[in-house]
Amino acid sequence: MNEATADGDVREHAYEYDVVVVGGGPVGENVAERVRSAGLTAVIVERDLLGGECSYWACEPSKALLRPVLARADALRVPGLRRAAEGPLDVDAVLAHRDAMAFHWKDDAQADWLDSVSVDLVRGHGRLDGPRRVTVTTPEGDTVRLAARHAVVLGTGSVPSLPPVPGLDRVRPWTSREATGARRVPGSLAVVGGGVVAVEMATAWQALGSKVTLLVIEDHLLGRMEPFVGEMAEDGLREAGVDIRYGTAVESLRRHDAAGGRAPLRITLSTGEELTADEILFATGRTPRTRDVGLDTVGLAPGDRLAVDDTYRVTAVPDGWLYAVGDVNGRALLTHQGKYQARIAGAVIAARAAGRPVDDAPWGAHAGTADTAAVPQVVFGVPEVAAVGLTTVEADRTGRRVDVVDHDMTGIAGAHQYGEGYRGRARMLVDPERGTVVGVTFAGPGVAELVHSATFAVAAEIPLERLWHAVPAFPTIGEVWLRLLEAYRDGTPAAHGQDTADTRPTPRFSQLPERIRLEDTVAERPASPPASADAAVTPDWWLIRMGGI
């Protein structure tokens, strides 16, 4: 490490590290910690708060706003709790909880953690300055020049994409930052978009007391997920009182600020109608943050998408010293997936630095694979949605052939225990040749915590025959797994994709271990099931008997 002399009022410093990480979001922090734990020196450059978008303006505050909403929706279905759960949310308490979950927008704890793992921090805006070099402009106006012996890692995240709507720049619209950080509940809120952020924020602010209108340019919600998910999300939002308008874009915006306050917005819609709202949230996607990071100094255009290989090296830059992880590479815009990339990138940078072999075959220690093949995602709405891997939407797009099994979760005993009038649905996609699960989607109350079981199945490529031995506990919603396997075994799953003439060998039933074939167990059924208040639970009772409980 060396330090240059001061030059007039503006001081300049120069340091050298093994690895320089630009961006101290969850992903940048993780890659720095990983290379440090492998014995390399590392520094993070952060222009704002350590912890990034996720900690202060995305995952944490949004889920803090939603948790009371989901808990109340669940409680309203539990006998004995309904009366206690009725009535409005305590808005002040919810916002105070949100503030606490966002660490009151202070990053002292994260800075302490960074210190504890011996990663240095330079506060300021970092830009590439030619190969293996980064120049930082600090808040004080100083310049810090950083040189990397082995790698520079860009983890600069993403920014909201805003559509080119006339008047937008003058009305100070909400983006995800205001939607997760607002300190006041607007009387009315227009939400533009039909994706996860739009659905989650419409759910939260409607429950907190806003009159929410959802403006969706498509004719459905959550279009990247299974179609039934969008339908169930729509039902949930409408039941909560959200006004959903499909096929509707924003044409223009006006706001004439009243003295000392924000006058209502006038929103002209593509349908010709005019809508008035106190605030408007644009939840219309994200753009990787590459505009002001010095890409031009390494032969790339500012704002370019950073294509990476599976070890997260930027492919357009020679010599393999530049890596990009997290939102900025656009592979999977989720914290957990970015942190996975960080673990892989950290390991491969350390391996290359030490001259060790690199295992970059799919699913190898140094190859990002799950961030394309097995991406889990939860939508914290009413109902919850949990999905991983392939969907029929994606199978259609890519022409991949899969078997599709659906199950109505209404009849599962654990679902009845969870709440009265439970409505839920599950879909499993199976690779017919390999007999493995390649995608799962659940929608219904309480399904968020099921997502990791599905992620195991998809990422580990567990054969269906073996999944039969993963016995779900009774009475949990997880018994949906058994129902899906049974439906696949007994039913005729829809073959999805090309070649519907279907020349496949008959799979499933013939592949099942003898002892769990249906005909072997039917004989054990009682002559008549016990009387039950709800006929839908009887199949589960049979299964308990068969299990010998």
Ligand SMILES: Cc1cc2nc3c(=O)[nH]c(=O)nc-3n(C[C@H](O)[C@H](O)[C@H](O)COP(=O)(O)OP(=O)(O)OC[C@H]3O[C@@H](n4cnc5c(N)ncnc54)[C@H](O)[C@@H]3O)c2cc1C
């Ligand atoms: C409303 C909302 C809710 C979300 N909820 C979830 C959720 O529940 N679960 C989930 O997994 N994901 C969620 N996400 C996505 C998640 O927030 C992102 O995937 C995650 O934050 C990406 O992490 P990152 O480190 O790549 O980028 P970021 O978190 O954006 O961090 C990038 C960091 O780099 C810094 N930076 C940028 N440029 C420079 C520069 N030139 N110099 C120095 N520093 C720089 C920034 O200040 C920032 O701190 C949500 C997103 C939104 C918008």
